[in-house]
Amino acid sequence: MTDLAETGVVTVQRIVVPETADAPDARVFLEMVRIDNAVCLEDAGHDYLHEEPDEVLGFWQDQTDWTQLGFAALRADEVLGAVKLMISNEADASTIEFDLMIDPPHRGRGLEERLLAEVEREARERGLATIQTWTLHRPDAAGPRLQPSTGWGAVPADDAQTKFQLASGFTLEQVERNSVFDLTGDLALVQRMLADAVAVAGEEYRQIQWTSPTPPEYVDGFAYALSRMSTDVPAGGLVIDEQHWDAARVERRDARLKAQGLTVSVAAVLHVPTGRVAAYNELVIGEDRSGATQQYGTLVVKEHRGHRLGTIVKCANLLRWRDLVPESPRVSTFNAEENRHMLDINESIGFVPASYAGAWKKVLEL
Secondary structure, X not given: OOOHHHOOOEEEEEOOOOOOOOOOOOHHHHHHHHHHHHHHHHHHOOOOOOOOHHHHHHHHOOOOOEEEEEXXXXXXXXEEXXXXXXXXXXXXXXXXXXXXXXXXXXOOOOHHXXXXXXXXXXXXXXXXXXXXXXXXXXXXXXXXXXXXOXXXXXXXXXXXXXXXXXHOOOEEEEEEEEEEEEOOOXXXXXXXXXXXXXXXXXXXXXXXXXXXXXXXXXXXXXXXHHHHHHHXXXXXXXXXXXXXXXXXXXXXXXXXXXXXXXXXXXXXXXXXXXXXXXXXXXXXXXXXXXXOEEEEEEEEOHHHOOOOHHHHHHHHHHHHHHHHOOOOOEEEXXXXXXXXXXXHHHHHHOOEEEEEEEEEEEEOOO
């Protein structure tokens, strides 16, 4: 097969962030979204991670807290692949996260290397030594497995995306399980689990719920919980830049979610003595409510663990979501394989594995 990157017919260009999805300069951006969806379908074997252009565009158009940029590989006017980068705007940020996606018919023809070179160039120019990315894998792949440095979980060693990461100098640092829950079935078990967990938690903890935007009385407490997401979740061997949150950042996030056309339900637990949010769960869906629901953040703040708060927020939000968005057939979520406690909750509720993700890291010489 011809190595496209060596033929001289492929060019790489910065992706323009258009004003709207139907703007004259939106074509390459739209192709990036299409290719991203095609790669997810090919690698995971399902469409539960599908995104619409407006969802992606709404996120890219707010660059206050994250710098987002991308590069596309083109042959004449044909977009063959793309890479998108996300960089925290925190003063002490040290990493670049990226997604490299080649349209499946053009994989393995040198385009991966060409676009990875753009990521590494960008990282060096910004003085950021660590670059990190994720690969998707089907759950039923046969053959040898590769374990991460944590020793928890594994990805297929013979998958093309695994081989490319290893050949490019990356190390596998974590494996995440993508689990799905059937929203069309009987939720009696979820109701019983919620009631039992509330009884265990006791009077120091109170359930609260809202649909984005965040009510003013909870903005400060929610900001605190969101800030703990970068410090309290299992990271394996990844580098996680700490995120600082305040009320203004929560409000910016809510505005961005609205611009993306997303409906967001939050189930949280308030620690009554301090007034802080001790745990939360977010369920999210785009304008097509017949598609899969995405679970965004789920967190129990470290000092409040052991009170079944994770069960409370997960079960409460599933029950609320069934009433709020009855058209959605399933919830899709990711959890680190070493996060055994959260996986135990998922499994007891009825989540089942749908695919897996490998988290990869490379440290550059600057």
